[in-house]
Amino acid sequence: MLDATTKEIKERTSGGVINPAKTCQPIGAMYAALGIHGCLPHSHGSQGCCSFHRMHLTRHFRDPIMASTSSFTEGASVFGGGANLKTAIKTIFQVYNPDLIAVHTTCLTETIGDDIPNLIKTAEIPEGKKVIHTNTPSYVGSHVTGFSNMTRSMVNYFSEATTSLKKEQVNIIPGFVNPGDMREIKRIAKLMKAPFIMFPDTSGVVDSPMTGEFQMFPKGGTTQAELTDAGNSKLTIALGRFASSDAAEQLDKKCKVPTATLKTPIGIKATDDLVMALRQAFVTEVPYELEEERGQLVDIMTDTHFHFHGKKVAIFGDPDIVTGMTELVMSLGMKPVHILTGTPGGAPGSTVGSFGEDIKELVGMAGIDANIKAAGDLFTLHQWIKNEPVDLLIGNTYGKFIARAEDIPFVRVGFPVLDRSVHSYMPIVGYRGAMRLVEMISGALLDRQDRDAADEDFELVM
Amino acid sequence: MAITEAQLEEILAKYPSKLQKNRKKHIIINNQECGAQTIEANTRTAPGIITNRGCAYAGCKGVVLGPLKDMVHITHGPIGCAYYTWGTRRNKARTEDLAQNFINYAVSTDMQESDIVFGGEKKLAKVIDEVVENFHPKAITVSATCPVGLIGDDINAVAKAAEERHGIPVLAFSCEGYKGVSQSAGHHIANNGLMDKVIGAGTMEKANGKYPINLLGEYNIGGDGWEVERILTDIGYDIVAVMTGDGSYEDLKNAHVSELNLVQCHRSINYIAEMLEVKYGTPWLKVNFIGVQSTIETLRNMAEYFGDPALKARTEEVIAREVARIEPMMEQYKKVCEGKTAFCFVGGSRGHHYQGLFGELGIDTVLAGYEFAHRDDYEGRQVLPDIKTDADSKNIPELHVNQDPNRFKLKLSPEKMAELKDRIPLSYYAGMYVDMKEGTIMVDDLNHYETEEFIKLLKPDIFASGIKDKYVVQKMGIPAKQIHSYDYSGPYAGFNGAVNFARDVSMGFASPTWNFIVPPWKEEPLLTGKVNAEGVA
Ligand code: SF4
Ligand code: SF4
Numbered sequence: 001m002l003d004a005t006t007k008e009i010k011e012r013t014s015g016g017v018i019n020p021a022k023t024c025q026p027i028g029a030m031y032a033a034l035g036i037h038g039c040l041p042h043s044h045g046s047q048g049c050c051s052f053h054r055m056h057l058t059r060h061f062r063d064p065i066m067a068s069t070s071s072f073t074e075g076a077s078v079f080g081g082g083a084n085l086k087t088a089i090k091t092i093f094q095v096y097n098p099d100l101i102a103v104h105t106t107c108l109t110e111t112i113g114d115d116i117p118n119l120i121k122t123a124e125i126p127e128g129k130k131v132i133h134t135n136t137p138s139y140v141g142s143h144v145t146g147f148s149n150m151t152r153s154m155v156n157y158f159s160e161a162t163t164s165l166k167k168e169q170v171n172i173i174p175g176f177v178n179p180g181d182m183r184e185i186k187r188i189a190k191l192m193k194a195p196f197i198m199f200p201d202t203s204g205v206v207d208s209p210m211t212g213e214f215q216m217f218p219k220g221g222t223t224q225a226e227l228t229d230a231g232n233s234k235l236t237i238a239l240g241r242f243a244s245s246d247a248a249e250q251l252d253k254k255c256k257v258p259t260a261t262l263k264t265p266i267g268i269k270a271t272d273d274l275v276m277a278l279r280q281a282f283v284t285e286v287p288y289e290l291e292e293e294r295g296q297l298v299d300i301m302t303d304t305h306f307h308f309h310g311k312k313v314a315i316f317g318d319p320d321i322v323t324g325m326t327e328l329v330m331s332l333g334m335k336p337v338h339i340l341t342g343t344p345g346g347a348p349g350s351t352v353g354s355f356g357e358d359i360k361e362l363v364g365m366a367g368i369d370a371n372i373k374a375a376g377d378l379f380t381l382h383q384w385i386k387n388e389p390v391d392l393l394i395g396n397t398y399g400k401f402i403a404r405a406e407d408i409p410f411v412r413v414g415f416p417v418l419d420r421s422v423h424s425y426m427p428i429v430g431y432r433g434a435m436r437l438v439e440m441i442s443g444a445l446l447d448r449q450d451r452d453a454a455d456e457d458f459e460l461v462m
Numbered sequence: 463m464a465i466t467e468a469q470l471e472e473i474l475a476k477y478p479s480k481l482q483k484n485r486k487k488h489i490i491i492n493n494q495e496c497g498a499q500t501i502e503a504n505t506r507t508a509p510g511i512i513t514n515r516g517c518a519y520a521g522c523k524g525v526v527l528g529p530l531k532d533m534v535h536i537t538h539g540p541i542g543c544a545y546y547t548w549g550t551r552r553n554k555a556r557t558e559d560l561a562q563n564f565i566n567y568a569v570s571t572d573m574q575e576s577d578i579v580f581g582g583e584k585k586l587a588k589v590i591d592e593v594v595e596n597f598h599p600k601a602i603t604v605s606a607t608c609p610v611g612l613i614g615d616d617i618n619a620v621a622k623a624a625e626e627r628h629g630i631p632v633l634a635f636s637c638e639g640y641k642g643v644s645q646s647a648g649h650h651i652a653n654n655g656l657m658d659k660v661i662g663a664g665t666m667e668k669a670n671g672k673y674p675i676n677l678l679g680e681y682n683i684g685g686d687g688w689e690v691e692r693i694l695t696d697i698g699y700d701i702v703a704v705m706t707g708d709g710s711y712e713d714l715k716n717a718h719v720s721e722l723n724l725v726q727c728h729r730s731i732n733y734i735a736e737m738l739e740v741k742y743g744t745p746w747l748k749v750n751f752i753g754v755q756s757t758i759e760t761l762r763n764m765a766e767y768f769g770d771p772a773l774k775a776r777t778e779e780v781i782a783r784e785v786a787r788i789e790p791m792m793e794q795y796k797k798v799c800e801g802k803t804a805f806c807f808v809g810g811s812r813g814h815h816y817q818g819l820f821g822e823l824g825i826d827t828v829l830a831g832y833e834f835a836h837r838d839d840y841e842g843r844q845v846l847p848d849i850k851t852d853a854d855s856k857n858i859p860e861l862h863v864n865q866d867p868n869r870f871k872l873k874l875s876p877e878k879m880a881e882l883k884d885r886i887p888l889s890y891y892a893g894m895y896v897d898m899k900e901g902t903i904m905v906d907d908l909n910h911y912e913t914e915e916f917i918k919l920l921k922p923d924i925f926a927s928g929i930k931d932k933y934v935v936q937k938m939g940i941p942a943k944q945i946h947s948y949d950y951s952g953p954y955a956g957f958n959g960a961v962n963f964a965r966d967v968s969m970g971f972a973s974p975t976w977n978f979i980v981p982p983w984k985e986e987p988l989l990t991g992k993v994n995a996e997g998v999a
Binding site: 010013047052053069072074111112138139213214342379 | 476477478481506507508509510511512513514515516517518519520536539540541542543544545546547548549550560561562563564566567568569570571572573574575577578585588589591592593595596597607608609611612613638639640641642643644853854857910911914928929930931932933934935936937938939979980
């Protein structure tokens with residue numbers, strides 16, 4: 001497996017990628033747009049992009065992913081895709097009848113420079129329907145950037161400050177996470193009795209139930225009214241800086257809604273931060289139910305600490321998720337020694353901060369000297385692991401090849417997970433999500449210990 | 463079961479008027495009494511329509527080039543395209559030298575904004591250098607994605623310079639996603655490149671074994687190619703090269719020594735088959751290893767071509783042995799499948815191939831079609847002269863080859879060839895139309911809306927298609943079978959494949975999960991339930 005990967009690291013300076021740890025912007029925009037109720041994402045470009053993005057999202061969620069395309073041909077690429085977009089908009093409303101269309105661009109239409117807002121203005125849009133857009137040049141950022149861009153566009157197109165006083169409600173931007181995570185975050189907000197608007201919200205859309213009937217626009221998704229009303233909230237909690245802070249900043253600029261940017265609530269500390277933020281904003285007691293969950297989590301972590309302590313871990317994936325996972329494994333006493341994301345890291349001081357600096361600070365607190373890289377690839381990660389082996393690998397499905405090559409226990413977390421099911425329904429966020437992660441990690445480590453044990457060391461109790 | 467023209471009109475009425483007329487030409491209700499019917503295919507999909515189609519890059523790098531295991535395939539473009547064609551198609555491969563198997567690698571130039579503005583040629587050249595330094599492959603391919611053509615990067619020049627620097631072939635493919643109207647354009651571009659640069663580059667003049675053949679248009683999805691190879695080697699054929707599943711640069715360059723080319727997927731590889739005939743005088747045979755009967759027929763046609771009695775006898779021996787072995791298993795699954803109906807909408811050849819296998823299980827295909835085929839795949843190659851190329855396909859270059867002065871050799875006398883052509887599909891494909899029953903429907907580039915409408919009308923028991931519509935259909939309570947990637951199962955080709963397919967399809971029908979869709983409280987009124995069980999409360 002991956003036998004062409006050598007231990008010797010030859011410096012690569014081209015900027016090319018071998019075995020990516022990111023993909024392109026539009027897929028993130030498509031996913032975010034699915035989190036608006038009654039929305040059909042539309043890919044403005046050639047068919048291939050849309051087909052790839054639908055295929056990939058379908059495989060991750062195992063649910064229908066509906067999206068349309070401008071189906072460019074060479075003519076459109078030369079003369080511009082205005083006619084394609086206008087025809088598309090007309091046909092979509094007539095044939096599929098969504099409440100709104102969310103257009104995102106592709107590298108083709110970005111390169112030729114189609115002016116989407118102007119094209120939308122001149123398109124035939126039926127009464128009561130809406131078309132929004134975001135620019136998603138694939139040669140900038142990653143799929144996380146695309147998610148962030150579409151989420152910011154929701155603010156641009158909808159959010160308005162219409163009340164003189166801000167309402168006692170909070171906006172929660174969950175970031176590029178699974179519907180199972182969004183449901184868990186909403187459950188926590190409900191327990192905290194905090195009225196909230198979550199956007200985007202793909203729960204009920206890409207985890208829709210089997211009823212014997214296909215619904216092109218399922219029950220879930222943030223409504224347009226909610227997106228508008230987000231401008232009246234007294235606070236926005238942006239979970240995950242890379243996926244969520246941009247939209248939150250925009251909401252602050254446009255509607256004067258202050259922002260609290262927190263980590264994706266993976267693990268006990270990040271979840272505590274979310275709970276504390278809600279507690280402070282709504283001056284409300286933390287209910288016993290949550291406190292009990294937290295106590296259970298601490299109990300579990302303490303009871304099992306000896307499975308984890310001192311074990312070396314490699315973590316890769318999307319920056320917000322990787323940050324959360326790094327903190328979580330550290331809270332278990334593990335040592336994250338290789339930490340990598342494919343997404344570019346951002347500059348220190350920018351709204352998204354710098355992945356490299358932040359992770360360095362995080363692991364530095366435990367005195368760990370780790371390999372850290374943004375805009376990295378899995379070829380690099382694999383070579384790191386060959387040079388400094390680890391006891392556990394955490395990442396998306398693509399990690400399975402490295403895990404097999406190096407015979408390392410592997411825990412699948414993040415996007416995409418293409419070879420296991422149910423994951424998108426189950427949270428990794430919140431106290432209960434952390435319990436699930438602890439179970440997954442200890443399961444992987446102990447299964448390995450059992451597998452490798454001699455008969456006489458193979459024990460009933462562990 | 464059949465639908466009427468009026469019902470069809472009603473479905474199409476939902477479209478804007480221009481689109482109505484357009485789509486009508488892509489849909490045929492089989493009525494062979496009134497002579498040959500014509501279908502429109504390989505024309506652009508209307509913007510806004512939710513189609514299953516992909517792009518030229520997907521057809522070139524994803525389908526044809528990707529499976530070649532000992533070459534490193536570089537995608538020149540932003541990251542997405544390389545990423546999505548990495549390990550997603552299930553084309554399996556193994557090599558003796560483990561370090562020369564690149565099937566699990568994805569290499570991209572990951573173009574950034576500055577590359578779009580200032581050009582990406584330098585970066586591409588550097589990526590090629592790094593690939594050589596790290597992997598030492600025998601050959602490299604470079605495939606272009608959408609922006610590359612627009613910004614005017616000359617990938618051919620970069621490839622040529624790299625060839626000189628490194629002394630290995632570096633093949634450039636201008637398969638930008640906007641070319642043509644689907645994956646099909648990319649197949650053609652890939653075919654041209656391989657024919658031009660690889661096939662015939664080897665030094666072999668004669669095959670090592672008896673009955674040397676190439677297997678074309680077999681991509682080893684789920685191990686299909688390995689099952690076919692098992693059968694063919696058992697009979698005594700020498701497989702020189704497979705295009706391209708588990709295929710290699712090493713084998714491909716000597717593909718010219720074969721005596722016969724087998725064509726499984728006509729759509730994706732017919733260009734090479736044709737060019738091999740012109741250049742080396744090697745005829746091609748349309749084969750079909752999907753389904754027991756088709757496999758048997760294919761094996762007999764092959765033996766017929768070589769005409770050797772010993773080969774014929776061996777063929778019959780293997781057929782008899784295999785059939786005796788699998789028949790009891792097939793029988794058991796037939797009981798589950800008998801009397802059911804299917805939709806079969808896939809790719810460019812499977813929409814046809816799987817109908818036979820469904821038929822063997824007692825399942826009638828009531829609607830079929832292709833995602834990106836041409837008219838000849840529906841109606842047969844006799845329509846080729848009538849196909850008008852439109853603006854969209856004109857920009858795919860045609861490669862013209864000539865007889866190779868040293869290697870051209872007629873494999874059969876013209877008389878023998880003519881005589882065989884009457885009996886076996888030699889250098890000919892008859893398409894799906896002739897195999898479909900009266901009243902069945904043929905749809906080209908079936909889209910989401912039509913899928914829903916046809917399902918409502920015809921209520922098939924199973925839907926064979928790809929991943930993008932699988933869960934749509936299953937939500938309606940109808941089992942859906944992926945015929946692109948086999949739902950992570952396979953092989954489905956050959957004798958063993960037929961059994962696997964029968965098992966998987968039966969599983970789809972027999973799964974207990976369908977019974978749980980309606981919750982009990984939806985079937986039992988709240989009040990009467992209580993009254994009956996516990997008396998009046
Ligand atoms: S990188 Fe560009 S061309 Fe490729 S799939 Fe993404 S948007 Fe499409
Ligand atoms: S068999 Fe189908 S999926 Fe495979 S290459 Fe041919 S047309 Fe494409």
